[in-house]
Amino acid sequence: MIEFHLDRRSGVATYLQLVHQVKQALRLGTLRPGDRLPTAREVVEALAINPNTVLKAYRELEREGLVEGRPGLGTFVQRSLGGVRLADQAALRRELDEWVRRARRAGLDRDDMETLFSLAMTDAYRGGAAGEETA
Amino acid sequence: MTAALTVTGLSVRHRRGWALRDCSLSVPAGRVAALVGPNGAGKTTLLHTVTGLLTPHGGTVTVAGDVAFMAQDKPLYDTFTIAETLTFGRRLNPRWDGAYAAGRLAELGIEPERKIKELSGGQQAQVALTLALARRPGLLVLDEPLANLDPLARHDVMRALMGEVAERGTTVLISSHVVADLHDTCDWLVVLNGGRVQVSGDIDDLLAGHLMLSGPDELRPPAGAQVIEESRTGRQVRLLVRGAQVLDPRWNVRQADLDELVLAYLRSPEASALPRLSEVGA
Known part of the structure; x- marks a missing residue:
């Protein structure tokens, strides 16, 4: 079972934070097909958020075909997210580590690097679905 | 969309002038509505009119179902025990879910033999909330329920409230002058300023x-x-x-x-x- 948490200063809409956390768990394999997501009541009693926010997040996941609501039973994981193979992920991570080392040598600090990274992301996803992964 | 609460052309006059002037708003069923505005905007007057404690000079209030009210000063009798408080609640309210009230307080670890005055502010808020919920209202009205509570107790009260909304679909109207308290919990907004409704609608x-x-x-x-x-x-x-x-x-x-x-x-x-x-x- 997944346990949600909230970053209230992130500026990311609460329902999207829930969506992202489910996707992350699907990617990491901590949530697998057949697993049940917590009920709206369970989530709101842990986080003190509006139940409609949870339902909105679950509807979004359902729309993307990742989960399925079964009336009276709950919401269940339909498929995992294997978009990125672990080997690819490890290789990309190594390249990123190397990039960070070079940036530090060049005198960039943490904020400089984060700014560059988010600019690159903005450019890459300009006109796309606001940084959303496509299946 | 069915409205749980509809207020039309509501006006209330106090000695010093108009407390509410031609206020109209509606809250759809199942919503958690925030009533915000500065001190003196007329929030408490509006809530008192909605709950029938105050008769308006003009306009109408229509509520679908019963209303329960949790007042700002959480009116509990200091010298009563929890058990006595629950008995009192049962006698006052024709619709009263005693099993629910006792169960909820037991879950919170608030023992029946304890006196109200021995409880922390957060526990008193939970008792007051339990009394309101045990009336099984269609509309729950709370006047500044988080005032004077520490952050942990605020969170606990809001968790309980959101759980209730998820479970029963109760419509909630909650006043506060601190907007930050209502982030993530409310999905409907009413802004009251100088006795007039300035904003009313779905937050998204x-x-x-x-x-x-x-x-x-x-x-x-x-x-x-x-x-x-x-x-x-x-x-x-x-x-x-x-x-x-x-x-x-x-x-x-x-x-x-x-x-x-x-x-x-x-x-x-x-x-x-x-x-x-x-x-x-x-």
């Missing part, structure tokens, strides 16, 4: 309908935009606008957040964002 719709623009000060507001608030510093102008389509690329555009939206309206008392009368429903 309101946020989507307002934009925060900043740019060089020679720019004119976009065509068709309702400017809620305008501020100038140096060569920069900042606008909070409603219903605008921004085409000029010199404007830096972002969505307003809830605090900015509420503050902008409160600082511009003549502005309003209200549904058309037909949407309020008769």
Whole structure:
């Protein structure tokens, strides 16, 4: 079972934070097909958020075909997210580590690097679905 | 959308003048509505009229189902035990779910033999909330339920409240002068200012309908935009606008957040964002 948490200063809409956390768990394999997501009541009693926010997040996941609501039973994981193979992920991570080392040598600090990274992301996803992964 | 609460043309006069002036609003069933406004805006007067504690001089209040009210000062009798408080609640209320009330307090670890005055502020708030919920209301009205509570107790009260909404679909109207308390919990917003309703609507719709623009000060507001608030510093102008389509690329555009939206309206008392009368429903 997944346990949600909230970053209230992130500026990311609460329902999207829930969506992202489910996707992350699907990617990491901590949530697998057949697993049940917590009920709206369970989530709101842990986080003190509006139940409609949870339902909105679950509807979004359902729309993307990742989960399925079964009336009276709950919401269940339909498929995992294997978009990125672990080997690819490890290789990309190594390249990123190397990039960070070079940036530090060049005198960039943490904020400089984060700014560059988010600019690159903005450019890459300009006109796309606001940084959303496509299946 | 069925309304759990409909208020039309409500006016209340106090000795010093009008406390509420021609207030109209509606809250759809199953929503958690925030009633915000500065101190003295008329929030408590509005809640007292909704709950029937006060008779208005004009206008009507229609509620679907029973109303339960948790007042600001959490009126509990200090010398009563929890058991006595529950007995009192049962005698006062024809509709009373005693098993639920006892069960809920047991879950919270509040023992029946303890006296109200021995409880912490957070526990007293939980007892008051339990008494209101045991009446199984269709509409639960809370006046500043989080005032004087520490952050942990605030969180506990809101968790309990949200659980209730998830479980029973109870409609909630909750007043506060601290907008931050209502983030993530409320999905409907009513802004009351100087006895008038300035804003009433779905929070997501309101946020989507307002934009925060900043740019060089020679720019004119976009065509068709309702400017809620305008501020100038140096060569920069900042606008909070409603219903605008921004085409000029010199404007830096972002969505307003809830605090900015509420503050902008409160600082511009003549502005309003209200549904058309037909949407309020008769």
